[in-house]
Amino acid sequence: MATERWEYGWQWRAACRGEDSSAFFPPSHPEDREEKRERERRAKAMCAICAVRADCLEYALRTREPYGVWGGLSELERRAVLRGRADEAGPAA
Ligand code: SF4
Numbered sequence: 001m002a003t004e005r006w007e008y009g010w011q012w013r014a015a016c017r018g019e020d021s022s023a024f025f026p027p028s029h030p031e032d033r034e035e036k037r038e039r040e041r042r043a044k045a046m047c048a049i050c051a052v053r054a055d056c057l058e059y060a061l062r063t064r065e066p067y068g069v070w071g072g073l074s075e076l077e078r079r080a081v082l083r084g085r086a087d088e089a090g091p092a093a
Helices: 002-013 033-048 053-062 075-089
Strands: none
Touching: 002 053, 033 053, 053 075
């Protein structure tokens, strides 16, 4: 569908495309704080040079991606952005 191609076309230009995704998502085993910090540092280094970072981040925010590093932000950082946006929008009418 044309709309989908436009909406997700940015993914073709992702720096992480075809790369090992293990830095972007938590492992299946329990991860300690230092391991998580190092994993996310590696993911964010790739995001920092990615041409479609803004598109990726907006996609993750819009779809409420619950896990992983998207657009240079971890799940906790994205939740903070969403809370900030909700605060800016004020109470629902
Ligand atoms: S911003 Fe990061 S997670 Fe998103 S497409 Fe680029 S490299 Fe991948």
